[in-house]
Amino acid sequence: MASRSAPLTSELFSNIAYEAGFVTDIQSEQLPAGLNESIIQQISEKKAEPSWMLEWRLKAYRHWLTLKPPTWAHLKIDPIDLNEIVYFSRPKSMKDAPKSLDEVDPELLATYDKLGVPLHERARLAGVAVDAVFDSVSVATTFKETLSEAGVIFCSMSEAIECHPELVREYLGSVVPVGDNYFAALNSAVFSDGSFVYIPKDTICPMELSTYFRINAANTGQFERTLIIAEAGSRVSYLEGCTAPMRDENQLHAAVVELVALESASIKYSTVQNWYPGDEEGRGGIYNFVTKRGLCKGDRSKISWTQVETGSAITWKYPSVVLRGEDTVGEFYSVALTRQKQQADTGTKMIHIGRGSRSTIISKGISAGQGQNTYRGCVKVAPTAAGARNFTQCDSLLIGPHCGAHTFPRMDVMHPNAQIEHEASTTRIDEEKLRYCRARGLDEAQAVSMIVNGFCKPIFQVLPMEFAVEARQLMEVSLEGCVG
Amino acid sequence: MLTLHNVSVNIDDTPILNEFNLEVPQGEVHAIMGPNGSGKSTLSRVLMGDECYQVTQGAIMYQGEDLMALSPEARAHQGLFLGFQYPVAIPGVNNMTFLKTALNAKRKALGQSECDAMSFMQLAESAAQTIGMDLAFLKRDFNTDFSGGEKKRNEILQMLVLEPKLVILDEIDSGLDIDALQAVALGINALRDAGRSFILITHYPRLLELVQPDRVHVMMSGQIVMSGDYTLANTLEEKGYGWLASNTVES
Numbered sequence: 001m002a003s004r005s006a007p008l009t010s011e012l013f014s015n016i017a018y019e020a021g022f023v024t025d026i027q028s029e030q031l032p033a034g035l036n037e038s039i040i041q042q043i044s045e046k047k048a049e050p051s052w053m054l055e056w057r058l059k060a061y062r063h064w065l066t067l068k069p070p071t072w073a074h075l076k077i078d079p080i081d082l083n084e085i086v087y088f089s090r091p092k093s094m095k096d097a098p099k100s101l102d103e104v105d106p107e108l109l110a111t112y113d114k115l116g117v118p119l120h121e122r123a124r125l126a127g128v129a130v131d132a133v134f135d136s137v138s139v140a141t142t143f144k145e146t147l148s149e150a151g152v153i154f155c156s157m158s159e160a161i162e163c164h165p166e167l168v169r170e171y172l173g174s175v176v177p178v179g180d181n182y183f184a185a186l187n188s189a190v191f192s193d194g195s196f197v198y199i200p201k202d203t204i205c206p207m208e209l210s211t212y213f214r215i216n217a218a219n220t221g222q223f224e225r226t227l228i229i230a231e232a233g234s235r236v237s238y239l240e241g242c243t244a245p246m247r248d249e250n251q252l253h254a255a256v257v258e259l260v261a262l263e264s265a266s267i268k269y270s271t272v273q274n275w276y277p278g279d280e281e282g283r284g285g286i287y288n289f290v291t292k293r294g295l296c297k298g299d300r301s302k303i304s305w306t307q308v309e310t311g312s313a314i315t316w317k318y319p320s321v322v323l324r325g326e327d328t329v330g331e332f333y334s335v336a337l338t339r340q341k342q343q344a345d346t347g348t349k350m351i352h353i354g355r356g357s358r359s360t361i362i363s364k365g366i367s368a369g370q371g372q373n374t375y376r377g378c379v380k381v382a383p384t385a386a387g388a389r390n391f392t393q394c395d396s397l398l399i400g401p402h403c404g405a406h407t408f409p410r411m412d413v414m415h416p417n418a419q420i421e422h423e424a425s426t427t428r429i430d431e432e433k434l435r436y437c438r439a440r441g442l443d444e445a446q447a448v449s450m451i452v453n454g455f456c457k458p459i460f461q462v463l464p465m466e467f468a469v470e471a472r473q474l475m476e477v478s479l480e481g482c483v484g
Numbered sequence: 485m486l487t488l489h490n491v492s493v494n495i496d497d498t499p500i501l502n503e504f505n506l507e508v509p510q511g512e513v514h515a516i517m518g519p520n521g522s523g524k525s526t527l528s529r530v531l532m533g534d535e536c537y538q539v540t541q542g543a544i545m546y547q548g549e550d551l552m553a554l555s556p557e558a559r560a561h562q563g564l565f566l567g568f569q570y571p572v573a574i575p576g577v578n579n580m581t582f583l584k585t586a587l588n589a590k591r592k593a594l595g596q597s598e599c600d601a602m603s604f605m606q607l608a609e610s611a612a613q614t615i616g617m618d619l620a621f622l623k624r625d626f627n628t629d630f631s632g633g634e635k636k637r638n639e640i641l642q643m644l645v646l647e648p649k650l651v652i653l654d655e656i657d658s659g660l661d662i663d664a665l666q667a668v669a670l671g672i673n674a675l676r677d678a679g680r681s682f683i684l685i686t687h688y689p690r691l692l693e694l695v696q697p698d699r700v701h702v703m704m705s706g707q708i709v710m711s712g713d714y715t716l717a718n719t720l721e722e723k724g725y726g727w728l729a730s731n732t733v734e735s
């Protein structure tokens with residue numbers, strides 16, 4: 001006879017197929033592992049960079065030497081030997097930069113096909129321009145012509161350094177200074193590629209822009225750098241996706257993303273993060289240590305971060321907004337799922353400087369298996385920010401008895417008439433809801449996925465449409481195997 | 485349709501049902517009444533497959549098969565429907581989406597093709613019209629911020645769309661105003677036919693007047709202590725369960 005219902009247990013969340021876990025067999029050209037000034041010089045040389053760029057890198061490196069990894073996060077991190085990491089790896093075929101997609105190695109194109117991000121003309125995602133970054137280099141950017149007709153620049157960071165040095169010099173490091181934190185400084189020293197976006201004045205970017213990051217080579221770190229500049233009155237929506245093969249070793253991904261919104265400009269930045277999370281025992285997986293920050297520089301500008309984080313062994317990231325202009329708007333919408341032995345310490349900072357600046361934070365953490373999920377947020381209101389407002393809501397959902405959810409909201413309010421609202425909740429997935437769904441014919445996996453999808457709805461509904469579908473499916477796949 | 489033979493049920497080793505017997509033939513509507521705590525909801529949860537309840541002895545046969553061998557979802561696929569005494573809410577999940585997922589889970593399990601969005605819409609709307617439910621409820625989050633009566637109406641809506649073979653409604657009429665009660669009765673009567681059976685758990689004769697069950701059973705302390713036709717409900721209303729305690733003869 002059936003015994004008393006066991007609560008959902010951790011073994012319910014066993015290892016789940018990670019569909020993006022394949023390796024592309026391709027010859028790559030790598031620098032030796034290790035981190036020193038000579039390596040940095042070689043990276044810069046390989047990329048044929050101007051001398052100001054090398055100097056910038058070296059300055060960052062020297063500053064980084066004085067820094068220590070942060071220890072304040074609620075994370076257990078096995079020490080990383082930065083001297084065992086390869087800081088530059090590119091497919092051999094990319095050495096003489098292909099001039100067009102026809103020249104790109106078919107093996108590389110096939111990789112992106114398999115990941116559902118076709119790059120070739122015929123199968124491209126409608127309405128989405130993609131910059132594909134493979135290990136340390138950008139392999140292709142689609143729809144460049146369409147975009148350039150609108151005056152939009154969308155290219156790899158390497159190309160931007162070569163072709164738009166004045167923009168890069170003005171804005172690179174202007175939002176995340178080279179010495180901002182340990183990982184940002186490291187990135188500034190060794191970053192290899194990434195995406196660059198420039199939207200001219202009063203221009204609405206005619207299509208979604210997207211970067212797809214792929215780590216392929218073993219023992220390689222990925223240190224990309226993204227810079228988006230939205231001139232006055234312009235608007236852009238940008239999305240990044242990421243995957244990596246399944247490997248037993250941890251791989252480091254330390255990116256920096258900087259956004260600058262000038263007067264009345266609007267930037268919407270969405271992430272669907274599906275880096276390899278490691279296996280059931282916590283072996284392998286990506287360390288995702290990322291610094292993302294936007295500056296609402298002009299009055300009435302708006303920056304919105306939306307993230308769906310399901311991958312990575314460890315996630316450490318706090319997409320933030322500095323609300324410098326008057327009546328600026330910052331938003332942070334987040335779903336973070338941790339299962340197996342995944343850990344996430346994620347959240348945001350909203351720094352209110354301008355009068356009348358407003359921010360909204362909605363964070364949904366889901367923990368299953370032995371996953372640990374931390375929301376860490378900070379709302380700062382400077383004495384200049386009269387009439388500033390913030391609304392924060394962070395909800396945690398626990399599935400099973402062995403996972404954890406933690407919330408560290410911080411508020412620093414230095415203006416007396418600021419309005420700050422904070423709501424938080426932590427709930428276990430309700431057994432009665434599962435029983436109800438099952439009584440209606442849904443199996444346990446369907447029931448869990450339905451309840452979790454409902455929990456995430458406020459976030460999914462602000463994602464661009466195609467990616468909302470992807471996020472929902474990703475969540476479903478990640479929750480598979482929850483059947484007892 | 486359904487036979488319970490000498491079924492005993494424990495919760496945490498406390499006996500709740502004691503050698504319980506019940507037979508509901510195909511096409512019949514049976515009502516179960518009885519004081520609070522007599523085990524009516526326990527019976528419905530056991531039939532649904534809630535694993536919190538331990539069946540310690542006896543047999544439950546549904547359409548000639550051992551019901552206890554089926555998972556809760558398999559029971560639903562085979563046509564069992566429980567209208568919950570306290571239906572849950574699922575925030576963020578659209579009412580239509582929930583119902584469509586349920587319907588297609590059943591169709592899939594039975595090897596039928598999935599119901600597409602268009603035909604499902606028609607199905608759901610005509611069901612809503614049958615019970616006078618505002619179509620706006622279809623678009624809202626599942627039971628979220630519904631009143632008690634609206635949740636009960638939504639149970640009936642699901643029943644109509646899922647077209648079960650054996651319906652168990654646990655206090656579907658508690659806390660309903662007269663209009664809602666009429667709507668629930670309409671739903672039940674619309675579905676009533678020779679191939680379908682109902683168990684209505686209720687405290688009030690009003691619903692039974694509208695539905696006219698074939699049999700009324702009275703449950704006390706985990707057993708059926710009296711059975712009769714639907715006039716038994718009125719007798720009970722007049723005389724109370726106290727009358728029964730001194731009169732526990734099966735009629």
Ligand SMILES: Nc1ncnc2c1ncn2[C@@H]1O[C@H](COP(=O)(O)OP(=O)(O)O)[C@@H](O)[C@H]1O
Pocket residue numbers: 495500518519520521522523524525526527536
């Ligand atoms: N989950 C439970 N845990 C402990 N006792 C329960 C539980 N559910 C029901 N009971 C007890 O079982 C008895 C029968 O309850 P129930 O079946 O809900 O009665 P009814 O629906 O007839 O009012 C009551 O004494 C009740 O307190």
Ligand SMILES: [Mg+2]
Pocket residue numbers: 524525526569654655
């Ligand atoms: Mg009851």
